[in-house]
Amino acid sequence: MVFFFFFQAEDGIRDFCLSRGLGDVYKRQGLIMRVLKKILLWLLLVAVLAALIVGGAVAWFYYNTDPEAFDAPAVTAGGTALAVNGYEWNAPVMGGVLFKSASAPATLETQDLGTWEQASLDITLPADRPTHLVVKDASGNVLLDVNNEAQVTVAFPANGKYTLEADVTVPRHSSADKPGAPAHGYGVFRYSARVNVSAQPKVEFSSTRVEQGAVVTVLLTGFLDGPEPSVETDLSLAQFCDVPGGKAAFIGVHYNREPGDYTVRVTCGSVDVTQTVTVVHRDFPKQNMTIDQSVADATVNSAAANQEWKDVMFPLYASADAEIYWSGTFIRPCGTTAQNTQYGLYRYTNGSPYPERHAGIDYDCDLGDAVWAPGRGKVVYAGFLQMTGNTVVIEHGGGLKSYFFHLDSLACKQGDIVEKEQLIGQAGSTGYSTGPHLHYEARIGNQSIDPDQLFNGSSGLYFAR
Numbered sequence: 001m002v003f004f005f006f007f008q009a010e011d012g013i014r015d016f017c018l019s020r021g022l023g024d025v026y027k028r029q030g031l032i033m034r035v036l037k038k039i040l041l042w043l044l045l046v047a048v049l050a051a052l053i054v055g056g057a058v059a060w061f062y063y064n065t066d067p068e069a070f071d072a073p074a075v076t077a078g079g080t081a082l083a084v085n086g087y088e089w090n091a092p093v094m095g096g097v098l099f100k101s102a103s104a105p106a107t108l109e110t111q112d113l114g115t116w117e118q119a120s121l122d123i124t125l126p127a128d129r130p131t132h133l134v135v136k137d138a139s140g141n142v143l144l145d146v147n148n149e150a151q152v153t154v155a156f157p158a159n160g161k162y163t164l165e166a167d168v169t170v171p172r173h174s175s176a177d178k179p180g181a182p183a184h185g186y187g188v189f190r191y192s193a194r195v196n197v198s199a200q201p202k203v204e205f206s207s208t209r210v211e212q213g214a215v216v217t218v219l220l221t222g223f224l225d226g227p228e229p230s231v232e233t234d235l236s237l238a239q240f241c242d243v244p245g246g247k248a249a250f251i252g253v254h255y256n257r258e259p260g261d262y263t264v265r266v267t268c269g270s271v272d273v274t275q276t277v278t279v280v281h282r283d284f285p286k287q288n289m290t291i292d293q294s295v296a297d298a299t300v301n302s303a304a305a306n307q308e309w310k311d312v313m314f315p316l317y318a319s320a321d322a323e324i325y326w327s328g329t330f331i332r333p334c335g336t337t338a339q340n341t342q343y344g345l346y347r348y349t350n351g352s353p354y355p356e357r358h359a360g361i362d363y364d365c366d367l368g369d370a371v372w373a374p375g376r377g378k379v380v381y382a383g384f385l386q387m388t389g390n391t392v393v394i395e396h397g398g399g400l401k402s403y404f405f406h407l408d409s410l411a412c413k414q415g416d417i418v419e420k421e422q423l424i425g426q427a428g429s430t431g432y433s434t435g436p437h438l439h440y441e442a443r444i445g446n447q448s449i450d451p452d453q454l455f456n457g458s459s460g461l462y463f464a465r
Contacts, residue, residue: 073126073168075191082166083111086190090172110163111193119199119222120245123152123164130169137162155245156197159225166191199224201268205275206463211282213344213450214253215460218266221246226269233264235277236447241322241398248464250398252447253279255344255357284344287358291349291434298386299432305386316380317446320399326375329462330454331421333374333404333440338364340437343450359448360403360441365427367408367436372421374402374440374454379416379424388439389430394418398444400461405439406430 075082088103125131127150135144135154138161144154156162172186199222206217218238220229223246231238231249235257240247251264259281265274299305341347341362346355365371373394380401381393390407408428412418427438442451453459 071185072189073129073170074124075126075166075168076124077113077164077193077195078116078121078123080113082164082191082193084189085110085192087187089185089187089189091185111191113193113195115196115198117198117200117222119156119197119224121154121156121195121197123154123166125150125152125166126168130171132167134165135162136165156199156224159197159199161194161196164191164193164195197224201229201271203266203268203271203273203275204463205264205277206460207277208275209278209280210253210460211280212253212255212257212259213282213448214453215444215449216251216253216264216277217460217463218249218251218264219243219246219464220248220266220268223247223268229266229268231264231266233262233277235262235264235279237318237399237445239320239399241320241324243324243464246464248398250400250444250461251277252444252449254447255282255284255359255450282344284346285342286346286348286355287341288348289350289434291432293350295432295434296350300387302386308385309387312381312385314446316393316401317443319380319395320445321378321395321397324397325377325417326396326400326420328375328420329457330374330451332363332455333402334363334365334369334371334427334438336363336365336369340364343441343448343452359443360405360439361451363427363438363440365436365438367426367428369427369436369438370423371404371407371425371427371438372423373418375420377402377418379412379414379418382410382412382414382416382424385431387431389433390425390428391431392424394424400442400444403439403441403443405441406433406437408436 072084072087086104088101090101123133125133131148131150133144133146133149133152134142136142143157143162144152146152154162154164168189168191170184170186170189172184201223202221204219204221206215206219210216216235218231218240220240223229229240229247231240231251233251235251235253238249238251240249249266257279259279262277262279263274264277265272267273339361341358343358343361345358347358348355375394375396377394377396379392380395381391383391385391388405390410392404392407392410392412394402394404396402404425406428407425407430410425412422412424418424427436429436433439440451442449442454449459454461
């Protein structure tokens, strides 16, 4: 006989399953623990394998990253690319996760640029990198020391051996500086080169065929050693002065210089050059003028006035400053372009059959009009002369001078350095004059030249500038 028992729970649901003991529960818990242990073991194994793989990959990339395979910034000297002489470099590994460092002291072989036959050397450095350039002579004296200059011209003071040392820094950028930018190497590159300077003088002429009133410029480059160069010519007195990149001599061709061939001889050490310069005829206008006889008698007809003029002007004709004060093109010395008398004009005064020559330009000005310096220079005379009234003379350098006559008043004094367009006086009618105007002339030594060529930029004077 079989008996059935049933149990009714409080909720009324009956469970007719057979009863189970606590042993079954323990069995199930043990099974779960064993499974968990196996899972953890596998996870640990995977982690170890992953670490080995990642570590191996990092090690492989680190080992195979060549810090010396850098992209060195370009540095050139005289058109020649300079090789890296030393460096402190950090190369990115795995996209910049870490960096591998390498260095080479600046003891590698200094690059030899050979013999350089010019008096200056152009050096190009990266414009977007911090740079430092030092140039030294054979004794170790520093000739040049500059920072962050992309284009540098080294002017050598003498022939001999020089060394160039340059540092170029490649900075490390952050994601904040350049969002999304890939990692790149960073550090400092060093360059070292030597050059043997053996400059050979070169002589150039602005022109060998000129009109009366023009300027012939002799340009000497590559002069470093030996006696001072000299220039001799039957055109006029001339002397060399310093200009950027060399020396220059300015030769004025007077309005009354006879047409024909003239010689210019330049000597500089072993260099001895003789050049023929041809002066060609130029037509000049004529003018009749009437002036009060009392004015003429007190000026051009006065022995005292003429002697005073010679005492002041002749020494100025013979003087020349070696320093060049001016730069750029000269400007007209007043606010008008109207001329009542041109350069080189034949002037017949008070019915005389014998003409005078006009060495400058007369500008139509009102009494008191501003007169200014046409170019930078030094005032070498400012005062009153019986012949030309209130007078100003400005030395621009190399013997080139500006002369201002008949001023009503002066706004400068001898010894002043005046800038282009600086006020020097007011137009007037003092001295040998028929009325308010400005007489302006330009001379090189005692040779008057055409001012209009200074103002329009056509003068040979600009050949060396």
